Amino acid sequence: MADEALFQFLHSEIIQYINSAETGESENGRCVSKLENMGFRVGQGLIERFTKDTPRFKDELDVMKFICKDFWTSVFKKQIDNLRTNHQGIYVLQDNKFRLLTQLSAGKQYLEHAPKFLAFTCGLVRGALSNLGVKSIVTAEVSVMPACKFQVMIQKI
Amino acid sequence: MADEALFQFLHSEIIQYINSAETGESENGRCVSKLENMGFRVGQGLIERFTKDTPRFKDELDVMKFICKDFWTSVFKKQIDNLRTNHQGIYVLQDNKFRLLTQLSAGKQYLEHAPKFLAFTCGLVRGALSNLGVKSIVTAEVSVMPACKFQVMIQKI
Numbered sequence: 001m002a003d004e005a006l007f008q009f010l011h012s013e014i015i016q017y018i019n020s021a022e023t024g025e026s027e028n029g030r031c032v033s034k035l036e037n038m039g040f041r042v043g044q045g046l047i048e049r050f051t052k053d054t055p056r057f058k059d060e061l062d063v064m065k066f067i068c069k070d071f072w073t074s075v076f077k078k079q080i081d082n083l084r085t086n087h088q089g090i091y092v093l094q095d096n097k098f099r100l101l102t103q104l105s106a107g108k109q110y111l112e113h114a115p116k117f118l119a120f121t122c123g124l125v126r127g128a129l130s131n132l133g134v135k136s137i138v139t140a141e142v143s144v145m146p147a148c149k150f151q152v153m154i155q156k157i
Numbered sequence: 158m159a160d161e162a163l164f165q166f167l168h169s170e171i172i173q174y175i176n177s178a179e180t181g182e183s184e185n186g187r188c189v190s191k192l193e194n195m196g197f198r199v200g201q202g203l204i205e206r207f208t209k210d211t212p213r214f215k216d217e218l219d220v221m222k223f224i225c226k227d228f229w230t231s232v233f234k235k236q237i238d239n240l241r242t243n244h245q246g247i248y249v250l251q252d253n254k255f256r257l258l259t260q261l262s263a264g265k266q267y268l269e270h271a272p273k274f275l276a277f278t279c280g281l282v283r284g285a286l287s288n289l290g291v292k293s294i295v296t297a298e299v300s301v302m303p304a305c306k307f308q309v310m311i312q313k314i
Contacts, residue, residue: 010168010171018174042163074163
């Protein structure tokens, strides 16, 4: 409980700070991209520790399952609720109660703020995958809060 | 282990980001004060959750003991090693292996960077105390890494 709260509060503070620090025309875009980059580096660091004693992964799907179960649980205290793939390099990770959105009110008028609350996590997933040798583009989308979907597009090298 | 790492990585990212965002003459001072303010708000939020089911504190010393034991353990996974007071409103909290300094190399040439790594925690303590009705000024000092002392000066109202 305590750890959860610490992460959540810190995450909100970062969003607020970056949001106020990045001023200019494309402020919103820059804020999101800064958060994404921050998430990327944290994801790289975390996955390195988490997989220290993990046996080698069989394939891409095996890596994705690890992200959905072990990685998600250690960061967000729950697993991803649903993982889908088209078996052609696109994976959709659905979290029905995404922890970093539960602080936001569910009203539709807040939907426009959702990207700021998802950017760090998109980066987190991209960074974790990157350190496992999987290059990807990660985007997120919210339809009804606090549920959201992360789409991972694997970049073939 | 995972939670610890998440907090540590996030904390480093914030320092780096704020450090690069705050440019100008008094950049170092502003960076430290931004971090302190961030810690203050996080401390306020955290203590509210931690003390939800805690009985009322007897006195100031009782509050300080709670900070040194329960609060410190939940954030830093260890207790404060030594608590001293002059019984006139000054408390010194010593942590012999402060978690947010263990990432820094122990060389003396890195001592000048220590304030950035302590500012958030100074604010954290000040925020927690503030929400418990104790107004204070919190400063920190490092002599030999990764040991450090936090000095709490109670402000009588």
